[in-house]
Amino acid sequence: MTAVPPPTNKVLARKIVGTCVFLAGLVGAAVGIWTLDVVVAVLWLVVASLAGFYLLKLRAEARGRLDRTSP
Numbered sequence: 001m002t003a004v005p006p007p008t009n010k011v012l013a014r015k016i017v018g019t020c021v022f023l024a025g026l027v028g029a030a031v032g033i034w035t036l037d038v039v040v041a042v043l044w045l046v047v048a049s050l051a052g053f054y055l056l057k058l059r060a061e062a063r064g065r066l067d068r069t070s071p
Contacts, residue, residue, distance in 0.1 A: 015058055024044075024047070024048075028043070
């Protein structure tokens with residue numbers, strides 16, 4: 001069994017939590033659409049989209065494509 005360094009565990013945990021929040025947002029939006037409640041559907045779609053942006057940020061950081069230098 002190989003040991004995983006702590007930073008990798010932290011990134012993996014963030015990806016898992018982000019993915020769970022994203023999926024919860026999609027399920028919540030589906031429930032909101034099923035119950036014909038626009039406010040609930042929009043709220044959960046916002047949650048899902050923010051979680052998706054966070055996952056994209058984590059992916060960019062992992063690949064070294066996130067430039068944080070200011071002009």
